[in-house]
Amino acid sequence: MTNTALRREDLPLELMPDAAPGSESLEAAAAGNTAQAGWRADIDGLRALAVLPVVIFHIAQSFLRGGYVGVDIFFVISGYLISRNVFQRLDRGTFSLGSFYEHRLRRIFPAYSLVLLATLGMSLAHDLPAESRGFGVALLAALGSVSNIYFWATTDYFSVLTESQALLHTWSLSVEEQFYLFFPLLALLLYRRGGAGFRGVLLAIFLASLALSIPAAYLYPLTAFYSLATRAWELLLGSFLAFGMLPAPRRPLTRNLATAAGLVLILASMALLTPLSPFPGLAALPPCLGAALIILGGETGGSVVARLLSWRPIAFIGLVSYSLYLWHWPVMVAYRAGLIFAETDSKLLARGGVFALSFVLAVLSWWAVERTTRDRRRVPTRLLLAGSATMAGLLATMGLVLAGSGGLPGRFSPQAAAVASYLAYDPAIPYRQGRCFLERTDRFADFDRPGCLPDLSGRPSYLLLGDSHAAHLYPGLRAAFPEANILQATGVLCPATAVLQPVVSLACPQLVEMAVNQLPGERRITKVWLSSAWSGGLAAGSPGWSPHWLEDLGRTVEMFRAKGIEAVIIGPGPEYAGGLPRLLAIGIERRDPAYAEAARREDALRIDRSLAAFAAEKGFAYVSLLGALCGGGACPAYAAPGVPLIFDASHFTEAGSVLAVSKIAGALR
Secondary structure: OOOOEOOHHHOOHHHOOOOOOOOOEHHHHHOOOOOOOOOOHHHHHHHHHHHHHHHHHHHOOOOOOOHHHHHHHHHHHHHHHHHHHHHHHHHHOOOOHHHHHHHHHHHHHHHHHHHHHHHHHHHHHHOOHHHHHHHHHHHHHHHOOOHHHHHHHHOOOOOOOHHHOOOHHHHHHHHHHHHHHHHHHHHHHHHHHOHHHHHHHHHHHHHHHHHHHHHHHHHOHHHHHHOOOOOHHHHHHHHHHHHOOOOOOOOHHHHHHHHHHHHHHHHHHHHHOOOOOOOOHHHHHHHHHHHHHHHHHOOOOOOHHHHHHOOHHHHHHHHOHHHHHHHHHHHHHHHHOOOOOOOOOOHHHHHHHHHHHHHHHHHHHHHHHHHHHOOOOOOOHHHHHHHHHHHHHHHHHHHHHHHHHOOOHHHOOHHHHHHHHHHHOOOHHHHOEOOOEEOOOOOHHHOOHHHHOOOOOOOOEEEEEEOHHHHOOHHHHHHHOOOOEEEEEEEOOOOOOOOOOOOOOOOHHHHHHHHHHHHHHHOOOOEEEEEOOOOOOOOOOOOOOOOOHHHHHHHHHHHHHHOOOEEEEEOOOOOEOOOHHHHHHHHHHHOOOOHHHHOEOOHHHHHHHHHHHHHHHHOOEEEOHHHHHOOOOOOOOEEEOOEEOEOOOOOEOHHHHHHHHHHHHHHHO
């Protein structure tokens, strides 16, 4: 066959030999002759098996809901390739930290910096000041390989939607780079002192990381997801393979069984896991072990799975997988922001366009940037260092400017900038977040029982039960009923129903059990107000959704009735296609007062009518928040001069809550 000889610049840098590879071919790698081939095509195929599900999952989360495990497969591959390179060079006496980090720089930074530059341009063209400021900080974190720490520290239920953060996907690159700050040093210190000692250290770190990851996936899922401490075992699993700590199957039958089992483990994980699965922990073991079995099976020869993964189209996707991973997320963010492609009612066409553009950019980035900068003949070390320093300096300067200036607010009129600042609104204090409104990862022990369930004698007691769309009513209820005990039992993704399926919030079951079964026996409760994200949190396919949610709601009302307590269902408030402060700011810039109203979603109105009809049929008390707020057809955009009613797409500001509840206070008594 022609055009199968591998050139030096085509090799993955981790397997780039000191001399030119000569006549090693794709067929040699596919056949498993890894001793003769500088490149294992089946590993590039495994890269494709990792990146494609991640991209599909991100572009269309309703399909292949466990596709995110591709990142974990990447960690195992990376641990294997990098560790093998380090061990081989240590054996030959040619390893140096300077050479290692130069390799990492060539492998990672050129394409990475190009994507960072593109997202910077996107932020300047599209983002409002508060958003640009956040992007500036994220850019600095990405440059410093600490974006996993940044997103862990800044992510909560009310943080900016992940779909709008163009650098969110860089968290996994930061985890890798942090690992490779320590691993080469560890290898340099211990590798030559004896295999047994080095194996023992690697195994101890592996077990400690895995042991930490398992409970953290349940108790502290954000920490478990973003932390190197809970991910290091995945990279170390690859290191085990490179160090020969796991025996490679030598017979054709055992190779085929091992690689087939690995493929099944990977595919089953992608099919069975969902975004609600506690992760990584034990759930990450099957895909990681699957990747390890495929890599291990190719160490001593070929297999059916290796031949499948070595098929040229699949192997090519693996070659461009790094660039594809880099580009797909910013392209998706650009599409959702309306920066690319015309609007279409076809989700398939839109998602196909996002994937196609991501792939084209990936191929161009790989061909023009990755292949060029990996070749020392084309890009000498001095040029690489000078160019990287210049690009990093430019990006860091812009990050500092955006972060320090508040997102360059001078790009917008003062009025628009002031309204847009509410995109950074923090509802923690008015909603009593972490105390009476429990986060998804908060434990029931964090519930401030005395503060959230006041019991002043001589006052009526009203119980507010539900999720964030109940919590956002609390400031208004407190203002409207100063003479009452307002009892707040609310939690993230904790619908105002006694039936919870599935449970996606750690404290929610105990919170509902307390509110429905314990409190009525302990306290004289005048009335219960039930409020939830009826049109969002209980929409098909969303977290907390139940196909029988109306029936569940009815059962909850009846449970309170049986205890002599009237339950009042509060309908949805206004909801928008994007953050209301953003819509208002754009409307100001465009001098279009109706811009925000045109983006109001009709789903809330349909749910309001359905709930009203259901309540009338069952004889339940129902209060239409939309009807009270938007009786004239249009909803008020501001709660006070310059203060938006809502700070995101559906949650009230404190002033907005006061205004909204004032409209329905009479019906709530």
